[in-house]
Amino acid sequence: MLDLRFVRENIDLLKEKLILRGDDLDLTPFIQLEKERRELIQEVEALRSRRNQVSDEISRLKQKKGDASDLISRMRGVSDRIKALEDDLKEKEEWVQAFLLVIPNIPHASVPVGKGDADNKEVRKWGEPPAFAFEPKTHWDIGEALDILDFKAGAKLAGARFTLYKDLGARLERALINFMLDLHINEHGYREMLPPFMVNRDVMIGTGQLPKFAEDLFKIEGLDYYLIPTAEVPVTNIHRDEILDEQDLPIYYCAYTPCFRKEAGSYGKDTRGIIRQHQFNKVELVKFSVPETSYDELEKLLADAEEVLRRLEIHYRVVALCTGDLGFSAAKTYDIEVWLPGQGEYKEISSCSNFEAFQARRAAIRFRREGKKGTELVHTLNGSGLAVGRTVVAILENYQQEDGSVVIPKPLRPYMGGIERIEKKD
RNA sequence: GGAGGGAUGGCCGAGCGGUUUAAGGCGGCGGUCUUGAAAACCGUUGGGCGUUUACGCGCCUCGUAGGUUCGAAUCCUACUCCCUCCGCCA
Numbered sequence: 001m002l003d004l005r006f007v008r009e010n011i012d013l014l015k016e017k018l019i020l021r022g023d024d025l026d027l028t029p030f031i032q033l034e035k036e037r038r039e040l041i042q043e044v045e046a047l048r049s050r051r052n053q054v055s056d057e058i059s060r061l062k063q064k065k066g067d068a069s070d071l072i073s074r075m076r077g078v079s080d081r082i083k084a085l086e087d088d089l090k091e092k093e094e095w096v097q098a099f100l101l102v103i104p105n106i107p108h109a110s111v112p113v114g115k116g117d118a119d120n121k122e123v124r125k126w127g128e129p130p131a132f133a134f135e136p137k138t139h140w141d142i143g144e145a146l147d148i149l150d151f152k153a154g155a156k157l158a159g160a161r162f163t164l165y166k167d168l169g170a171r172l173e174r175a176l177i178n179f180m181l182d183l184h185i186n187e188h189g190y191r192e193m194l195p196p197f198m199v200n201r202d203v204m205i206g207t208g209q210l211p212k213f214a215e216d217l218f219k220i221e222g223l224d225y226y227l228i229p230t231a232e233v234p235v236t237n238i239h240r241d242e243i244l245d246e247q248d249l250p251i252y253y254c255a256y257t258p259c260f261r262k263e264a265g266s267y268g269k270d271t272r273g274i275i276r277q278h279q280f281n282k283v284e285l286v287k288f289s290v291p292e293t294s295y296d297e298l299e300k301l302l303a304d305a306e307e308v309l310r311r312l313e314i315h316y317r318v319v320a321l322c323t324g325d326l327g328f329s330a331a332k333t334y335d336i337e338v339w340l341p342g343q344g345e346y347k348e349i350s351s352c353s354n355f356e357a358f359q360a361r362r363a364a365i366r367f368r369r370e371g372k373k374g375t376e377l378v379h380t381l382n383g384s385g386l387a388v389g390r391t392v393v394a395i396l397e398n399y400q401q402e403d404g405s406v407v408i409p410k411p412l413r414p415y416m417g418g419i420e421r422i423e424k425k426d
Numbered sequence: 427g428g429a430g431g432g433a434u435g436g437c438c439g440a441g442c443g444g445u446u447u448a449a450g451g452c453g454g455c456g457g458u459c460u461u462g463a464a465a466a467c468c469g470u471u472g473g474g475c476g477u478u479u480a481c482g483c484g485c486c487u488c489g490u491a492g493g494u495u496c497g498a499a500u501c502c503u504a505c506u507c508c509c510u511c512c513g514c515c516a
Binding site for chain 2: 038041042044045046048049051052054055056058059060062063067069071072073074075076077078079243364366371374375
């Protein structure tokens with residue numbers, strides 16, 4: 001959410017920025033209603049001020065056993081007028097608030113201008129694609145041949161876009177979760193969190209999933225609970241409605257959670273394999289920072305996520321998302337795209353963003369500066385460190401051997417009971 | 427699921443229809459005293475909104491939302507959360 005005063009005073013600038021995003025929100029009704037809102041506030045507050053004054057007078061009179069009936073009769077009805085104005089004001093406040101909640105964040109000045117993913121800018125590449133003396137297979141072929149991924153069973157148990165992991169497939173997923181958590185906690189300075197996998201509506205509004213993207217979420221029928229689409233949601237909201245101390249910042253949290261997404265509107269996309277699932281595992285990095293260092297923190301967070309692929313020795317590239325490809329709440333985003341030989345393309349495996357004060361304003365996450373009065377909004381950041389299912393995909397496709405087996409990257413072997421290779425059972 | 431108890435400022439805790447401007451204490455901050463510190467004493471103390479060049483002024487905020495009243499932390503209704511006991515349960 002953007003600052004109300006900022007929106008009011010920078011309408012033209014905001015319009016320009018929205019166009020960069022490809023958003024053509026009409027701001028004119030907002031300008032008018034917001035003005036009416038302020039006029040109403042002044043009217044209602046003047047009346048309330050008078051009511052308070054007269055009530056004091058009545059009180060004083062009664063104390064002295066005086067007759068206040070004249071004053072009382074004159075005040076009769078004033079509250080009804082206040083009430084009527086308050087109802088009107090409440091309606092306008094809610095309208096203004098609802099409008100603010102669907103305005104996307106403003107892209108940072110360093111974000112490349114562009115319309116879609118074709119305009120994203122490559123920042124760097126790391127490593128080399130593996131050379132194969134044979135035609136590399138897709139992970140779904142590898143996984144089925146090794147009997148570690150069972151798509152039919154997933155469909156039977158739930159439906160399309162669900163998969164049953166079996167034996168060393170399940171073990172590999174679990175090994176990756178522990179490897180990633182240990183790396184970030186022991187070496188990158190993050191605190192481990194294990195949050196609820198369901199959250200309420202206010203929390204979803206806090207990080208920006210609601211009200212605009214309800215169709216992407218699974219909701220529990222009859223209750224105010226939503227399945228989380230990412231750990232970003234519960235973890236960022238840990239400090240909702242709080243005022244932190246400057247010396248507490250920056251705060252680094254790391255959390256493993258499953259993620260649940262409806263994937264509405266992606267019907268033809270990634271239908272095979274485990275690239276796009278309704279449920280997948282992710283290790284997430286979340287930071288709270290003072291505004292002046294949040295972009296340094298973004299670079300460090302990105303490096304922390306990249307480190308996972310470097311340790312696993314898998315080729316990837318980093319792209320800076322352009323203005324047209326940026327998510328609703330983000331001011332700047334880097335995607336890490338991992339090389340998938342079976343598909344012959346780079347695929348997003350992590351998305352690292354600075355939200356600046358956009359989420360903090362929605363969730364009321366503030367901090368106090370040493371020796372200064374008042375509060376300021378923190379900056380929030382997060383990034384996948386990494387998406388676990390897609391890391392399994394990357395390992396299967398990059399470490400596949402001609403005989404159909406898959407070599408386990410060295411750092412994962414301690415987490416796999418020393419197993420070095422997944423081979424076909426007979 | 428059943429029965430009972432509770433929610434007041436950063437924390438503890440009084441208030442139960444009208445100078446209360448939410449008492450008092452703790453903590454925090456500033457000061458006096460002191461070589462320095464402690465103690466003691468004095469002062470100060472949240473969040474949000476509106477208005478103002480500014481100093482300031484006003485409004486809201488006692489779990490949340492309504493209601494009664496000239497006036498609500500206080501009375502009424504609903505809801506949420508927490509605690510205790512019973513039942514069920516990994």
